[in-house]
Amino acid sequence: MKVSSNPNLRLRNILEREDVAIATFITLKGVRTAQIIAHTGAVIIDCEHGNIDDSDMHDMVAAVSGSGVSPVVRIPSLDGTFMKRALETGAHGIMVPMVNTAKEAELVVKLAKFPPVGIRGHGSSFACLEHGLKTPSEFIAKANQNTITMIQIETASAVENVDEIAQVEGIDLLFIGPNDLSLSLLGYTPANFADTALLQAISNVVASAKRYGKKVGILSTDGEAAKKAKEMFDLIVLNTDVRTLQAWYGKELNIARS
Known part of the structure; x- marks a missing residue:
């Protein structure tokens, strides 16, 4: 990753300092x-699995950026139209699921x-605002360098091709989706991190990322798992808003009823 001098690019600056970034999926x-x-750290606005439409995405990117945190948008698929819409909100990064080959x-x-x-077209009047810039022209001049491009490695095919994928110039971070990877490799989910086949696949992805100068991230279910993951990963997504709300309320309700 190239070093950025823009203090508004919070997530990119964390990664460039070789610090571990912690984020949350918001659905x-x-x-x-x-x-x-946003007050807990970087936010990945989940338009793949979340209850978030185009208008919501625009408003939420602005809200996250205005809170002093980097907004990232996970798009539903490798789709040029939605990618353009996500980037034109001013998201500091995108995450693309189910990337299985270097060609993808x-x-x-x-x-x-x-x-x-690339072939991205100019047109957004909003993107510069979330990057702390005054004009679209300023944004365009720096966007290729400043916007974080993440792809998800979450199938057996992706792991098989990961060495080639990691060599693609312009990809900044490989993000492991452990549940879908477990489903693809082993036929079940949620991921069991005691399974040697899953652990080997994860290790292979990390090794390829490091070999070719890419950052690497993973989803963790709780604080203890995230703390352990900091030894290996550059970005850790600490669960989702819904799962966290369910877990906390369920725990407290059990206490109240006991």
Whole structure:
């Protein structure tokens, strides 16, 4: 990753300092929800699995950025239209699920970057605002360098091809989806981190990422798992808003009823 001098690029700056970034998937729509989660760290607005539409995404990116935190958007699939919409909100990064080959990773870069690197078109009046810049022209001049491009490694095919995927220029971070990876490799979910086949696959992804200078991330279910993951990963997503709310309320309700 190239070093950025823009202090507004909070997540990129954390990663460039070689610190471990901790984020949360947010699946519930709403500006207030986004603000609340943003006060815990970086936020990944989940438009793949979350109850978040295009308008919600726009508002939530602005709310997260306005809270002093980097908004990242996970798009539903490798889709150029939605990728453009996500990037034009001013998201500091995108996460693309189910990338299985180097060719697909190259397409992500092509769609996410402005010429001459890619084919992304100019038009958004909003993106510069969330990057702390005054004009679209300023944003375009720096967007290829500043926007974090993440792809998810979450199938057996992706693991098999990970060495080639990790060599694709313009991809910043490989993010392991352990539950889908477990489903693909072993036929069940949630992921069992005691399973040697899953652990070997994760180790292979990490090794390829490090070999070719990419950052690497993973989903963790709780604080203890995240603390352990800090030894190996650059980005840790600490569960989701819904799962955390369910877990906390369920625990407290059991106490109240006992």
